[in-house]
Every structure is written in C-alpha cells, then in structure tokens.
Amino acid sequence: MHDILITWSPQETRVALIENGAVQELHIERTLERGLVGNIYLGKVARVLPGMQSAFIDIGLERAAFLHVADLHTAGQHPRNPGHDHGPLLPIETQVFEGQTLTVQVVKDPIGTKGARLSTQVSIAGRMLVFLPQDNHIGISQKIGSVEAREQLRQRMQVLVGRPEDGGGGGFILRTNAEEATDAELADDIDYLRKTWTQIRQRALAQPAGTLLHQDLSLTERVLRDMATEATQSIRIDSRLQYDRLKAFGAVYTPTSAAKLEHYRGERPIFDLYGVEEEIARALARRVELKSGGYLIVDQTEALTTIDVNTGGYVGARNFDDTIFKTNLEAAQAIARQLRLRNLGGIIIIDFIDMLREDHRDNVLAEFRKQLGRDRTKVTVSGFSPLGLVEMTRKRTRESLAHMLCEPCPTCEGRGQVKTARTVCYNILREILREARQFNPKEFRVVASAAVVEMLLDEESAHLAGLSDFIGKPVSLRTEPSMSPEQYDIVLL
Numbered sequence: 001m002h003d004i005l006i007t008w009s010p011q012e013t014r015v016a017l018i019e020n021g022a023v024q025e026l027h028i029e030r031t032l033e034r035g036l037v038g039n040i041y042l043g044k045v046a047r048v049l050p051g052m053q054s055a056f057i058d059i060g061l062e063r064a065a066f067l068h069v070a071d072l073h074t075a076g077q078h079p080r081n082p083g084h085d086h087g088p089l090l091p092i093e094t095q096v097f098e099g100q101t102l103t104v105q106v107v108k109d110p111i112g113t114k115g116a117r118l119s120t121q122v123s124i125a126g127r128m129l130v131f132l133p134q135d136n137h138i139g140i141s142q143k144i145g146s147v148e149a150r151e152q153l154r155q156r157m158q159v160l161v162g163r164p165e166d167g168g169g170g171g172f173i174l175r176t177n178a179e180e181a182t183d184a185e186l187a188d189d190i191d192y193l194r195k196t197w198t199q200i201r202q203r204a205l206a207q208p209a210g211t212l213l214h215q216d217l218s219l220t221e222r223v224l225r226d227m228a229t230e231a232t233q234s235i236r237i238d239s240r241l242q243y244d245r246l247k248a249f250g251a252v253y254t255p256t257s258a259a260k261l262e263h264y265r266g267e268r269p270i271f272d273l274y275g276v277e278e279e280i281a282r283a284l285a286r287r288v289e290l291k292s293g294g295y296l297i298v299d300q301t302e303a304l305t306t307i308d309v310n311t312g313g314y315v316g317a318r319n320f321d322d323t324i325f326k327t328n329l330e331a332a333q334a335i336a337r338q339l340r341l342r343n344l345g346g347i348i349i350i351d352f353i354d355m356l357r358e359d360h361r362d363n364v365l366a367e368f369r370k371q372l373g374r375d376r377t378k379v380t381v382s383g384f385s386p387l388g389l390v391e392m393t394r395k396r397t398r399e400s401l402a403h404m405l406c407e408p409c410p411t412c413e414g415r416g417q418v419k420t421a422r423t424v425c426y427n428i429l430r431e432i433l434r435e436a437r438q439f440n441p442k443e444f445r446v447v448a449s450a451a452v453v454e455m456l457l458d459e460e461s462a463h464l465a466g467l468s469d470f471i472g473k474p475v476s477l478r479t480e481p482s483m484s485p486e487q488y489d490i491v492l493l
Helices: 147-161 183-206 219-227 240-253 270-274 276-283 320-342 358-372 401-405 421-438 450-457 461-471
Strands: 002-008 012-019 022-030 040-049 054-058 065-068 101-108 117-119 129-132 138-140 171-174 211-214 232-237 261-263 287-289 295-300 304-310 346-351 379-384 390-394 444-448 475-479 488-492
Touching (some): 002 219, 012 219, 012 270, 022 219, 022 276, 040 183, 065 101, 129 183, 138 147, 183 211, 183 240, 219 232, 219 240, 232 240, 270 276, 276 401, 295 320, 304 320, 421 444, 421 488, 450 461, 450 475, 461 475
Parallel strands (some): 002 232, 065 117, 232 261, 304 346, 444 475
Antiparallel strands (some): 002 012, 012 022, 040 054, 040 211, 129 171, 295 304, 346 390, 379 390, 444 488
C-alpha cells in the first residue's frame, strides 16, 4: 500500500509516492516548461504552398504552424504514415484551401523561428492505450511478448472496442504497459479516451478557429489517471483550488481514484511530513549511503548509468563472505528504489561486490528482481555476467530527476573535474613562450583566478622568473575573481 502527496504552486507541481514511510518516486512538472506536443487545436488555413506541398495554419500562437501533405489524414491511410501502401499522396492544394477550418494536433514544438509542426491525424494517449478516433484498426506494440500474446491482446481488444454500429469503433494502439492489463482496466481506458474525444468534438463545433481544444493532461490529472491504483490508500494535495479541479475531473474520468482525494490543511508543508525535500537533495548526490555503513556510487552518462556497490565502514557480519553478501542484499533494495526515485532509464550496469558463493549471487539477484517488481516502469534484468556485473534496462518514460533539476557545470563543462592550478600555470608558461616567438610586446600580463596567480607568485615563482629572463620581457600578474579555475588570459602590453 502507498500514499501520494501533491504540492502545487502556480509555477511548479511536485508529486511524491510514499511507500513504507519512504519516498519511492518523485514527479515534477514546471508550468513554463510544458511543451505543446499532443495539444489539439481548431486551426484555420492561412496559406497553402503548393511548391512546398505544405500549408501554414493559424492555431492562435505567435507564429503560424506548419502542416505538410504527409501529415494530412485521409480515410484508409495508415496513421502517421500517409500513403503507406496507398500509392502517391494527393497534392495538398486539392485537399485544403485558405480559410478552411481544421482540427489539428501538434507533433513537434516550435523551435527558434520555426512554428509548430502539425498533423490532422489525431491521437490521444491514455494510461495503457493510444486512441486514434479517425481509424478503425487495432495495433499492438512490437515490444509486447510473442506473436501469440499480441494476437490474444488484439482479440480481447476487438471485443472490448465493439462495432461502430453499436456505438464502438475507433482505432487503438496498445502500449507496452498494457501487456498485463485486465479487461476491466482496458475498458476503463477505452471509456476515458472516448469521453475525451467526444468533448473535443463538441468544443470544435462551438469554438472559433485558433482555440485550444485539448491539452495533454497536467501532472495532477495524470496522478489520477496513471499513478493511482488499488494499492493507493490516499492522494493528498495542499491546494484547495487544485483539489476542487481534480475532484471534478476525477468524477467524470476516474471515479475510483477521485474517491481517494484529500485536501491537506496542515500548517507544515506537506512534503515535510516524510522528509521529501531532504530526499530530493540526496537523489541528486553521486553517493548513496546504506544503513549498514556501505554505500553506492551512481554515475549517469550519455550512454548508460553505472552503479558501484562498496562495503564502506560495514564490518558487522561474522566473516568476510557474509559481510559482502549482506551489503549486496541491502544494496539490491536501495538500487531498486534509487532507479524509481531518480527515474533512471536506458542501460544500467550494476557492479555488486564480488561474491564467491553461487547461492549468495542467486539470492542477491532474486532480491533485486523482487524489489524491481514494485516498479511501474518496464524493466529487464540479466543474470551476472562473466565479469560479475548485472546488466539491465529500464524504459525511459521522462527525463531523469538530475536532468530536470540540474544542468552541466559551466566550470568543468560536465566533466566533474577541473584542471589543477599547477596544470593551468604550466599552460600559461607554454603560451607565453609561444607568443614571445611571434610578437614583441613591452610586457606580458597574465590575468587568472586567485589560486593560479598565488601559485605563480609562490611555488612556481622560480619557473616564471626563469621564463621572463629567457624571453627578455617582464611578466606581470593580475587576479580576476570572476574567472573559473581553468580560465586565464594573456594580455600583450
């Protein structure tokens, strides 16, 4: 069983999933960083460009959006791939005209001077399904099991979707997390998506061109749709305004989840109840302390994430093998939690401390898989490799916590280390020698950080004096507080 805490402010919404008194997941959404992808607008054709086979559509934004002929939906065409097995595309000028009103969806955010890219093929994402209201086929993610499993899911969906003449129809794509879904869960998603599409069509009939008809759900709404399950005991939110909005939204779309909503009225900030702020700070650190005295080192790179397990100060077991085994067992639990907390995705390599006994390795792997069983995100874990590493993948669903809250250090440019003051000093000495061969100034002035200037005046003073005598020019020094440890400038006077 778990609880969900929501703290809301006009600029940011933060959600924490609490299980056994500890934070297991964190979700953050910032108002100014929400993109337009997925938004559905009632657009008006401003201009048709036959030479580019595209059109500019006014959807009420600062810049007109762009619609290419390949993104025009025509009955019978394959979604997102018009013209698929249907011969050449019809010219855009025969399909749209200036002043025409179209229901369009943003498929790419505006970048720089370019407007948003649009499609008339509408798709609405649900918890486990993607709804294609203009189509009638049922698609299954290729990542779902075997051919037999996909066919079984397709047959179940055909029964649940029903026939168009009975009020059913519409196309659906099953996402990977629908693999283990029950018929009741799938039916709830179908019902939610159809209600959403009905509301979009009603707004399109009543609103003028340039109106936003549908926006992808906010984080608070996604809590009710995606995060709340039978295991959720309560959903507490600290904003009365958002509580009322969520109650109204949940009453229509997710009545079961809405019944668990509570308005938090306490004086203490809601995240202070379980120390969530401290947990966020720890989730951004490279080192994770274990209760026994051991620790983890988490390194996130472009290609993969590595997690190293160390015994640290733990020496409590009866012998060396037991010490390693107990540290690895505790690490298995901590790693599973850190993956969810930090939302680490892609390839993950775990270097447990080497274990000589086969049963110890099996027990650690079993415990790790058991802890990962709580993860709502799809994971695959292999056994120990010949080098003693555990390789796994975790589906990327959103940016990791570190990528969302942090940016690369401008001083080290994301390397995590900077050159020593001595290294910078020697770079300066080499550059002065290089410039002395090309130019003939009266004096060289070195402008650098305090640490570098101090070393040139102290430990490296003999080398600096020797260079000055060799080139026959004086070298003066000036400290610049705003410079980083690696920055310097050589001025010719």
